[in-house]
Each structure stands twice: as C-alpha cells, then as structure tokens.
Amino acid sequence: MILSGGTGTRLWPLSREGYPKQFWPLVTARTMLQETAGRASGPDFAAPVVVCNEAHRFLVAEQLRAAQVDGARILLEPLGRNSAPAIAAAALLLRAQSPDAVLWIMAADASIKDTPALHAALDRAVAAAKVGRIVTFGMKPTTPETGYGYIEAGADVPGAAGVQAVARFVEKPDARAAEDFVAGGRHLWNSGMFVATAATLVAELERHAPDVVRAVAAALEGAQGDLDFVRLGAEAFRAAPSISIDYAVMEKTDRAAVVPADIGWSDLGSWASMWDVAAKDAGGNVAHGPVELVDSSGCYVRSEGILTGVVGLKDTVVITTEDAVLVMPRDRAQDVKLLVERLRAAGRKEATEHRRIYRPWGHYEGLIQGDRFQVKKISVRPGQKLSLQKHFHRAEHWVVVNGTAIVQRDAETHLLRENESIYLPLGCVHRLENPGMIPLTLIEVQSGAYLGEDDIVRIEDTYGRA
Amino acid sequence: MILSGGTGTRLWPLSREGYPKQFWPLVTARTMLQETAGRASGPDFAAPVVVCNEAHRFLVAEQLRAAQVDGARILLEPLGRNSAPAIAAAALLLRAQSPDAVLWIMAADASIKDTPALHAALDRAVAAAKVGRIVTFGMKPTTPETGYGYIEAGADVPGAAGVQAVARFVEKPDARAAEDFVAGGRHLWNSGMFVATAATLVAELERHAPDVVRAVAAALEGAQGDLDFVRLGAEAFRAAPSISIDYAVMEKTDRAAVVPADIGWSDLGSWASMWDVAAKDAGGNVAHGPVELVDSSGCYVRSEGILTGVVGLKDTVVITTEDAVLVMPRDRAQDVKLLVERLRAAGRKEATEHRRIYRPWGHYEGLIQGDRFQVKKISVRPGQKLSLQKHFHRAEHWVVVNGTAIVQRDAETHLLRENESIYLPLGCVHRLENPGMIPLTLIEVQSGAYLGEDDIVRIEDTYGRA
Structure with a gap:
C-alpha cells in the first residue's frame, strides 16, 4: 500500500501541491512513486493499492502505467486527512477480501538505497505481522537529527527474529537528546513504513480510533468506481478526523514492534536532505541541470532549464524552475514552508501550481x-x-x-x-x-x-x- | 558626447554584449543612455554625438527618439577600441566644423543623483576648457574604494575658479592607500567625464597618441553616411590601438585639470554598486520585481519576471532574468566576469545574448x-x-x-x-x-x-x- 497524499511543500519550487514531490524523479531517472512501487514488484507481491488525492488520479495512473505496474487499485481521497484515514481505507478494503493479507505500507516519497537490505527487513517484519504485530521500520540514526521522530526499541518479539517491541515513541527531540540517542544505540528513526495484517490493522484502529474507522467505512460504502479508480464518498470521508497513524494507533497499541534496518533511507524531507543523498563534486557541491559554479562549496544547485550561475557561495541551496527561483542557506532548508505560506497568502499561483x-x-x-x-x-x-x-x-x-x-x-x-x-x-x-x-x-x-x-x-x- | 561602447559584463545576466547596461533602466524609469542624454538637454547644449558599436545603432537611435532627443549624430564603431579612438573620432569631426566647440564627454552608463551640482561643476569645467585645459570631474570619495582610479588634485588653475591642476593619476590603490586617500582629502575618484575644446583634444591627441589620430582620421575619411548614422571606415579604425583616454592623453598631458564635485555619482560598475545606490528596506535589502524575502538582510534581489524567493540570506545578490539566474555574495560582485568568461568559453549563448x-x-x-x-x-x-x-x-x-x-x-x-x-x-x-x-x-x-x-x-x- 502506497500513501501518495503528500504535498511536499518543503521541496518548493520543484514540488508543489499540483504536482508534488512523489511524482518527480528526484534521485534516479524514475519518479519517487515509481521507485516506491518498484520495491514491491515481483512474484512475492500483490499489485499495489495507492491512496492519493483525487486531483492526482491521472498522474498516479499514468506513472504506474509507464513503470509497467499492472493491476493497481487507486483509492481517491476527496481531501487529505493525514495517514490514519488513508491506511484505514486500504485496510478495510483488503480485510473484506482477505483478512490475513499482510499489508506493507509505504510513503510514496522516500529514497531507499539498499533494496536487498530492505527486503531482508521486510521478511522479518512479515513474520512478526503474522503473529499479530504492527511492525515499523526503525532506521539506525547516522546523525543527531532533530527533525525526525525516534523509536526506542524494547524486548525481542517471540517468534520473530530481529524484531523488537516498541518501548516508546519519542517526538522530535532537542539537539542534546538526539546526540544521546545516536550514541546510545537503542533509538531508531521512525521511517513511516509499517507491516501488519489487514485484520490486525482494522482491529487496532477500531480499538484506538473508532471515529476514523466509522467515517472511512461509510466513505467506502459510498465509494464509486470511476474508470480505474475507487472514489471515496466525499461527505463521509470529510467527517474523518485528520490524524496520523502514529498518534491514532502506534503510540497507543500494545502490538507495536520495530525492525531495525540499515537500508540507506531518506525521507527527502527538505533540500538539505536532497543534498545529503546526492553524489557531490570535490567541493561538496551538487549540481543538476544547466548550472555553472565558480569557487563555491557545499552547495545544492538545481535548474530545470534556465541557466543558473553561482559565484563564491558556501552551503547554499539554489533551485531554478521555469517560473520560480529559491535561494537559501542549506541550514535554513526547513523554512521554505514560511516562504510558501507567504506566497500562498499573497495569492501567487506559483505557491501551489506549476506552469x-x-x-x-x-x-x-x-x-x-x-x-x-x-x-x-x-x-x-x-x-x-x-x-x-x-x-x-x-x-x-x-x-x-x-x-x-x-x-x-x-x-x-x-x-x-x-x-x-x-x-x-x-x-x-x-x-x-x-x-x-x-x-x-x-x-x-x-x-x-x-x-x-x-x-x-x-x-x-x-x-x-x- | 556620449561614449556608449561598453559591454557591461559585470551586470550579467541583465546586461550582456547584445544589450548592455547603458540600454537598461537601472536606477530610474529611463535607460542609462536616456538619463545621460537628459543631463545635456536644453538651450545650453548642442545635440549629442553618440559613439557606439555598430550592432547597437538602432537601439541608440530608438532610445534617443523615445526620449525626444533630436538631431543626435551617431558614430558607429565597427569594433570596440576603448575610449581614446572613440573620443578622437568625435573631436576630429567637431573640430572640422568648429574648433572652439567645447565637448562634454560622458560615459553612457553612470548614475548621477544631483544634476544641479553636476551643472555647476560643468560651468567651472567649461571656463577651464576655454583657457585650453582638459578637465576631468573628480568625485569626492565617500568610501575607501579600491576598484576606482584616483586623481591627486594640485594647484588652482588661474582664471578658472574651482578647478585644480592634476598633480598625478593613481591606479587602483590597495586598501591602506585608499583609506589614506579618503582621510587626506586631496584625492578624488576619476569619473571618466571630461570637458575640453575640440581643438585642445585633437592637439593633445596628436602630441601624445599620433597613431590613434592617424587611424581615426582615416576611418572618418572612409566613413559612410547610413540613414542617421556615420559608419567609421572599418579597416582604418581596426588599425587604431585599443587604448583608454587616460593612458593615451590624460596621464601625459600638462593640460590636465580636475573639478572636484559632489554629485552622487556611481559608475554602476557591479551589482554591489547597484545595491549602494538603491533605496533599501529596514533590513538593508533591495527588492526589485516579483521577489519575496523571508528573514534576510543586506541583499540585492532583482527579478525581470520569474518569481524569486529567498530565505535567511545575508549580503547576497540574486538576479533572475528570463533565461539566466545569478547568485553570489555581494562582496564577490566583481567576480561575475569569471562566470561570464566561463559561460562564453562553454559556448552558452546566454553569456552574450538575451532571449x-x-x-x-x-x-x-x-x-x-x-x-x-x-x-x-x-x-x-x-x-x-x-x-x-x-x-x-x-x-x-x-x-x-x-x-x-x-x-x-x-x-x-x-x-x-x-x-x-x-x-x-x-x-x-x-x-x-x-x-x-x-x-x-x-x-x-x-x-x-x-x-x-x-x-x-x-x-x-x-x-x-x-
């Protein structure tokens, strides 16, 4: 199951509401959605269920078609309601057909470099899912990142080698706590991937977030098949609370488990993480497209077509698209959202739409x-x-x-x-x-x-x- | 006489060889050429003689027409040969008609804020020109600028109040010398404006740069009238040495004089000087066009149309045109030329031509x-x-x-x-x-x-x- 509802504002101006980051080829020649679907292809996997905003339905269908992903079901949300309702919709749909089906829930916009390591972790997670666990993937932290949530791993899960119970979830920590976490070795980054059976997911949703299940079940009942899509009932879905699966279920359930994994994961959550994952020149620069760097270091410079020249810059991000340019220090990358909010308030269409x-x-x-x-x-x-x-x-x-x-x-x-x-x-x-x-x-x-x-x-x- | 032969590379990407900075409205709504011609309009002035590259002939004519400057003569250089040959051409042309005519020689791309003060200095310069002097305008230095040449003022010129002999010319000084110059009060910036009679100019050119006069005289003899233009003979003009009037005459002649003036002058020689002359917001930023600044200070951000957003930047220049973007620290503004040279070497047409x-x-x-x-x-x-x-x-x-x-x-x-x-x-x-x-x-x-x-x-x- 692929969650493709994000708007990717922090990668503005490349990523915008109208065509967000999961539809762009950010790391390889394939789009992030195609990369994500590709991780679950082959005889071991069923066709994916993709949950996305109604506005992106043809984009999802076209990108899956181009990547030769057949048989996908596309669930359309009339509006974004965070991850719990989206996961509930897929889980209810699949439980009706096959309650023991194991769901692998993935965000559509993460980068994972080591697919064999990912699949090895997945095998361990599936074993735990089959004994009733909801398993997250915990990334071994490489830096004291303050922008991520952390998971503290607890006791081993019986009958599932390499899987541990979740001792507790930790919200984005301060810098000192983050350093302790990296040094201590028991804390892991919460990657937002999950594995569980449809039956377990629905049962725990019903226990901890009954209002989500109620609204989504009604939205599925009112769903309309529309070409290759399942369009959720708008009025019913709108009634679902906007809540993440972490808040709604994971932090409350006693079924939470974690599989530690070292798979080269990045959520590509900002231009700074785009710099992190990319290959760099001798000066630590990443250059993409028609760009020319003179005497610069530590920069991420990307152009979608317009010639972009920089002179004497350090640790700076420059993004040029057909109709918008962004410049900022790399360590301010989280603050793109301030700019986008201001542009949106000013009614600039570039805040949300591409040319x-x-x-x-x-x-x-x-x-x-x-x-x-x-x-x-x-x-x-x-x-x-x-x-x-x-x-x-x-x-x-x-x-x-x-x-x-x-x-x-x-x-x-x-x-x-x-x-x-x-x-x-x-x-x-x-x-x-x-x-x-x-x-x-x-x-x-x-x-x-x-x-x-x-x-x-x-x-x-x-x-x-x- | 207006020298309009510059290419203005240091204001790339706005200014390029094909349409250089004198043809852009950089400070006011009028172009620099129009501003310059406007300083010499009215009953006290004859129609201007403009010397420009042949490629810009229709641009010059059209901008003068739009500014209602009538009767201009436009001298076309087949190629740039620095200022001495250009000035020689105008001086020879005018001496033939009226040897006592006083020429006011101006670069087409400077900004001058105080026109009454300029005209007062001009009056003083004209008096000195009439007694055989070649008078430069010396700008009272406001900062220890190392990018300009300096003039050391000497004894008063008899019969010309407010005009002093030139003691010596000083090439671009180092930082310490520049500070001494500002503190001492006898050194002035060399603005590249001159006043002299046609006869004096030709006489001093003949004495100190006879090869320039010989080549230019031949080019004028071979000149062709072409619509409103005088097209200098290409082969003859090409034989003129490429040399500035400072080197060719001013540093050698005993007629050199200087009129100190405080007129709000800037040569707009780089994006840093564009920032200097512009009005700034509370954070010391200059914003021009569709730009949005978040938490930034000391920046010059200019867009000719594409939305340009910056976050958390300090003392940085960002220039966005339709087909090229430039980003650099303000104190690296002189190094734009390194970038343009590299782009030119790579055959990028954006180095020299606009869309x-x-x-x-x-x-x-x-x-x-x-x-x-x-x-x-x-x-x-x-x-x-x-x-x-x-x-x-x-x-x-x-x-x-x-x-x-x-x-x-x-x-x-x-x-x-x-x-x-x-x-x-x-x-x-x-x-x-x-x-x-x-x-x-x-x-x-x-x-x-x-x-x-x-x-x-x-x-x-x-x-x-x-």
Whole structure:
C-alpha cells in the first residue's frame, strides 16, 4: 500500500501541491512513486493499492502505467486527512477480501538505497505481522537529527527474529537528546513504513480510533468506481478526523514492534536532505541541470532549464524552475514552508501550481500572456480526447507541430497533420482528439478580452467532467 | 558626447554584449543612455554625438527618439577600441566644423543623483576648457574604494575658479592607500567625464597618441553616411590601438585639470554598486520585481519576471532574468566576469545574448523550441518593414494578436487584423510590414527540419541588410 497524499511543500519550487514531490524523479531517472512501487514488484507481491488525492488520479495512473505496474487499485481521497484515514481505507478494503493479507505500507516519497537490505527487513517484519504485530521500520540514526521522530526499541518479539517491541515513541527531540540517542544505540528513526495484517490493522484502529474507522467505512460504502479508480464518498470521508497513524494507533497499541534496518533511507524531507543523498563534486557541491559554479562549496544547485550561475557561495541551496527561483542557506532548508505560506497568502499561483498543468488527456503549459492574447503548448496523449466545449470570450488558432489531430468544429470534422492549422471562432463548439500512436503537440494562440481558464462550457467529456 | 561602447559584463545576466547596461533602466524609469542624454538637454547644449558599436545603432537611435532627443549624430564603431579612438573620432569631426566647440564627454552608463551640482561643476569645467585645459570631474570619495582610479588634485588653475591642476593619476590603490586617500582629502575618484575644446583634444591627441589620430582620421575619411548614422571606415579604425583616454592623453598631458564635485555619482560598475545606490528596506535589502524575502538582510534581489524567493540570506545578490539566474555574495560582485568568461568559453549563448533580440524594425523573442518546431513572438514598430525573404527549410504560421499587418506572400498582398492568421509555405517569398500607428505583435509558429536563424535569403531590405 502506497500513501501518495503528500504535498511536499518543503521541496518548493520543484514540488508543489499540483504536482508534488512523489511524482518527480528526484534521485534516479524514475519518479519517487515509481521507485516506491518498484520495491514491491515481483512474484512475492500483490499489485499495489495507492491512496492519493483525487486531483492526482491521472498522474498516479499514468506513472504506474509507464513503470509497467499492472493491476493497481487507486483509492481517491476527496481531501487529505493525514495517514490514519488513508491506511484505514486500504485496510478495510483488503480485510473484506482477505483478512490475513499482510499489508506493507509505504510513503510514496522516500529514497531507499539498499533494496536487498530492505527486503531482508521486510521478511522479518512479515513474520512478526503474522503473529499479530504492527511492525515499523526503525532506521539506525547516522546523525543527531532533530527533525525526525525516534523509536526506542524494547524486548525481542517471540517468534520473530530481529524484531523488537516498541518501548516508546519519542517526538522530535532537542539537539542534546538526539546526540544521546545516536550514541546510545537503542533509538531508531521512525521511517513511516509499517507491516501488519489487514485484520490486525482494522482491529487496532477500531480499538484506538473508532471515529476514523466509522467515517472511512461509510466513505467506502459510498465509494464509486470511476474508470480505474475507487472514489471515496466525499461527505463521509470529510467527517474523518485528520490524524496520523502514529498518534491514532502506534503510540497507543500494545502490538507495536520495530525492525531495525540499515537500508540507506531518506525521507527527502527538505533540500538539505536532497543534498545529503546526492553524489557531490570535490567541493561538496551538487549540481543538476544547466548550472555553472565558480569557487563555491557545499552547495545544492538545481535548474530545470534556465541557466543558473553561482559565484563564491558556501552551503547554499539554489533551485531554478521555469517560473520560480529559491535561494537559501542549506541550514535554513526547513523554512521554505514560511516562504510558501507567504506566497500562498499573497495569492501567487506559483505557491501551489506549476506552469505545466496536467489533465486526464495530457498536459498544457502557458508560453506567454500578453495584452488580449495568450499562447499555450498543448500535448495530447495517443488515443485521448478533450471535452466537447465552447468559449464565450475567446477565439483560438491551433497549429499542429507534432503528430496528428482530429478537430471537430461545429458540424465539420477535420484531420490536421503536422504544419497544418485551424481557426476556432468565438462561440463555436469544438473538440480535439489525438487519433494517432504518438503524442500530439499543438500551439494554441488565444485572442479575446477575457482569457481565464473558467471561460469554458463542457458539453461532453470522456473523463466525467461535463 | 556620449561614449556608449561598453559591454557591461559585470551586470550579467541583465546586461550582456547584445544589450548592455547603458540600454537598461537601472536606477530610474529611463535607460542609462536616456538619463545621460537628459543631463545635456536644453538651450545650453548642442545635440549629442553618440559613439557606439555598430550592432547597437538602432537601439541608440530608438532610445534617443523615445526620449525626444533630436538631431543626435551617431558614430558607429565597427569594433570596440576603448575610449581614446572613440573620443578622437568625435573631436576630429567637431573640430572640422568648429574648433572652439567645447565637448562634454560622458560615459553612457553612470548614475548621477544631483544634476544641479553636476551643472555647476560643468560651468567651472567649461571656463577651464576655454583657457585650453582638459578637465576631468573628480568625485569626492565617500568610501575607501579600491576598484576606482584616483586623481591627486594640485594647484588652482588661474582664471578658472574651482578647478585644480592634476598633480598625478593613481591606479587602483590597495586598501591602506585608499583609506589614506579618503582621510587626506586631496584625492578624488576619476569619473571618466571630461570637458575640453575640440581643438585642445585633437592637439593633445596628436602630441601624445599620433597613431590613434592617424587611424581615426582615416576611418572618418572612409566613413559612410547610413540613414542617421556615420559608419567609421572599418579597416582604418581596426588599425587604431585599443587604448583608454587616460593612458593615451590624460596621464601625459600638462593640460590636465580636475573639478572636484559632489554629485552622487556611481559608475554602476557591479551589482554591489547597484545595491549602494538603491533605496533599501529596514533590513538593508533591495527588492526589485516579483521577489519575496523571508528573514534576510543586506541583499540585492532583482527579478525581470520569474518569481524569486529567498530565505535567511545575508549580503547576497540574486538576479533572475528570463533565461539566466545569478547568485553570489555581494562582496564577490566583481567576480561575475569569471562566470561570464566561463559561460562564453562553454559556448552558452546566454553569456552574450538575451532571449529578446533587437532588429532595426523591432524585436523578437523565442517562446519555445521543440522537436521540429519553434514559436516566436515578433513585434514590429509602427511604419517598419522586415526584409523581403524566403526560407528553404521551414514553413511559418503567423497569427496577429495586436495591431495590423500587411503580408506580402509571393504575388499576393494580404491585410491581417487582430485574430487573423496566414500560412507561409516553405520556399515562398514573403515580407511583413506594420502599416499602423501602434506596435504589431504576432505569434510565429515555425515547422521544419532545420530552424536556424541563418536559413534566410534576403531579397530586399530597407535597412541595407540584403
């Protein structure tokens, strides 16, 4: 089970609510979601259950498809309610089919370098789960980190080699306590991965968080199958308290256990941890994309395309995206959220949305906004089709630059090849489709007095948006 | 006389060879060239002579026109040869017409806050020029600056109140010498402004730098009038040594004098001096454009459009342009040139060119480059006309989004209004014209296997480029 509901604000401006960090290739060429799903592939694993925000449903489906993960079930949350309701939903769903099924719960956005060590720890955790335990993965701390919760390991669990009971959970400690923890050897980082049977999880949720179970059970009852998705009942789910599984269950249950593991784990929780996990040059710099460093050390400099030059910097983070730049000392990396909050309060769309906007059929991005015009690049995946629509305030010119388009314009249908164009006068009813085997790319030039996204009347839609 | 030949590399990425700092509005809403020309406007001044690189001729003309500076003569250098040849060209040109004419020589890229004080110093300088002196403006130093040359003032010049002989010129001093200079009160910053008659300048150039005069005189003899420009003979001008007026004349002549002045001068020679001259917030920050500062102090943060956020920074410069970002400590501002040299060596076009490219008829900018296509925004000034041209490798779609266009396509002529488009197939002979009273803006979508700027055959051109 993959929890993919995070918003990853601390990796702004790369990660934003509209396209958060689990959907980005942060460490390898695969996205964090793909990496996570890949850890549970093969004959020993069932297809994953992914819980995500409704807004990300096509992203999750498309990334799993691209990574050849078949048969996934995607549970859609109408809004984020932290981890306990999400886990409850998956556990209730699976208990109904197979109460003894062992669930491996993972966050979609962690980096783990040593997969064999992970799988060895998983085997130990599964053995403990089968005797009724809820097992967390405890990471051997390498630095006195004050940003993580810690687990104090207790007595060995009988019948499960290498698994210990949880003596207690410790909230984010101060610096001195953290140093003692690293020196003492009994404290472990809480990684947010869990293993338990569906029956155990539901039983402990019912015991310690009955209001969560009640709301989520109602949301599952009211769930609607929608293409490949299970859409949780919105009203019922909204009634669930927003609470983490740690608070709701782990800190209260007597079934908590921990499997200590040394697997090269990072939660990639900030740009500082991105620097931690990356390969560095002789000056301790990480450079990604078109960047040029002069006389700098200890820096993390990442550009998604715009040339980024730094001179004489030390221990500084510089992130350049198409529409936003972030600069800060590495040791202030946690404070990105202050900036994002301020941008959000100021109504800056860059706080939450990227320039490229994903839709069920593909994506589009604004190239320029001018006086009474704007230009977009639109990409439609093979076989996909936009809604049948019209606009009251704008006319559009479409120029096909890659692939083939079928364009319906009022009563006519046109086939457009590369380097052909069509004009859509204000008020005409139109629809765009990619009938081909390769992506369709077109340039849209809009003219009109009002060019907001909300000037659209959807008459019919394949994706249920009409 | 305005020297506008600089490349302003130390204000990269805003200032680049293709569009250097004198053409940017750095301090006020007017560009530095317009500010400079504005200091010499009114009944006391003749129209300016501007010396600039040939590549900037339309920029200079357009900015002067926009600032309502009439009658300017624009001398075009085929390549930069430092200040002595540029000054020699203007002095020779003016001596031929009026040997007693007093020249006021100014760099096009300095900031001067106190214009009345400047004009008072100018009056004193003119009096000294009329008795045969070459007068520099000496700025009272406010900080022990090691980046400037200094002038040691000597005895008073008879017959010119407030003007002193130059005792000696001092190259950029070390920190201790600079502190002594500030404390002593006899040393002044060399501002690079001069006042002298044409006859005096030519006489002293002939005495101390005869090879400069010989080359420049030949270049003037071979000069061609070209629209509003005087194009210096390329081969002759190239033979002039590349040398500053300080080295060539001022350090050798016995006519050198200095008028001390306190006028709020800055050469805007680096991002650190841009911070110096700007108004600051309570934390000592300068913020320009869409920027957001959290818990930062002493920073200069400037964006030309892309949202730029900084957290916890001290004394740092962050510059964001459409296609390049620069970050450095303020006290490393001189070292931008190391970065630009490295980018140039790596063949990065951002080292020298902006995304917006200026042409005699207006400008264009690339919006996106894709696989076998690219999109540009083209702006044509009223009454202007591109060359009659054709391409062998690309077809073009033009969509008019503002204004009116006349498009010639082979034998046809079309009038295009806002929201109308035209297709230009590969190989057709075409021409674009703005017949209207407002700027014409169009979106050009190019399709083809090769999309380089050099795929153009110019059949006829208003600006002599065919």
